[in-house]
Amino acid sequence: MIEINERDRAVFEAGIKLGALYHQFVGTPISTETIDDLSRAMEQSVILQPYVRSVSVMIDREMVEKRENPEFRYCELEGRMLHVNLQILYKNTIAYAELAYDEGLDYPMMSIKKIEEM
Template sequence: MTEGKITDRDNALFEAGIKLGALYHQFTGSPLNMKTASSLEKAIQESISVQPYVEDISVQIDREMLKSKLNSEFGYSELQGPMLKIKITVKYSTARVKVGMAYDPELNYPLMKIEEIEEITV
């Protein structure tokens, strides 16, 4: 890589990171319960999927964690980062990257990371 030259790979990784961060901060705090978890997963997927360069996205909300957080009086909770398991594939010109977010119990943190980088020959 030539110093100062921005590559398709760089842009793909940047786009993927922006999407994970936007998703996290846009949807955490959303009210949900066991009945609405599936519709919230779908809404998150559809919202992020329309953004540029997104090839694929999957969103899973941990039902056991949600169940443990439900308010006993009202039966709902707010979406929290540790409940989310996300996979996003971004394709930018000649690069395809797969990123994800999942709760890391050792760190007690919803960790975002690069899972795969693929150079595409045209």
């Protein structure tokens, strides 16, 4: 029997936040002109949640531009447009996690990049 430790908790919380962000906001109508305000609102929705030390949400401007419907001049937020860096602080452990589009796999990949014990 393995005890759940601080590190498990930090890493688990990181996963929760990325999964939540993704499925809350994918599908939102977006254009190059609303990228800044939408990414800011997304960051704020994360930073409110427990154990979040910092988060940055970047939305790929080129991809948005390319996907904008020529007739209606907007598109929808897709997972592959997102680049998110997240730090979770649980007690003395920091988990650094990322959501980034993996071109090779054609997949919005979430990963743990680093773990620090302070």
